[in-house]
Amino acid sequence: MQITLLCVGRLKEDFLRLAQREYLKRLKPYARIEVVEVREEALPPAGEMGAVKAVLKKEGDHLLQRIPDNSYVIALDREGVMLTSEEFAGFLHDLSLRGQNRLCFIIGGSAGLAGAVLARASMRLSFSKFTFPHQLMRIILLEQVYRAFKIIRGERYHR
Structure with missing residues (x-):
């Protein structure tokens, strides 16, 4: 399976970069993972809704341009469907059985995702009603993808 994580912004903290590196290493036996980052636009001061929409549009345009061809697109969205880890594993397994071996997960920036990005998504996935x-969220997603592959293969997760 080929998985692209399409993300707004860079990981700034060392501990997040280390966590990402660890999960990418753990995922190598299961899938080819590519992390693609697009520029995060500066948010305007609170209350300037028109300017926030402009930021979302600009980030959204960059994201839409970077979606790999023939990808099943999953946008991370607080209003999306929530799954258990087992359901998520089953979902990924079902996609692979249907021949869908190219996935693209999209993680928006501080303002979320543009409507055009959400409309392009094949699925909107929520990890919680909380805002992260x-x-x-990139690390949480990588961990859940790793856990899903362990579940699919019937392997122990904790070691």
């Missing part, structure tokens, strides 16, 4: 920092 988008940089941390």
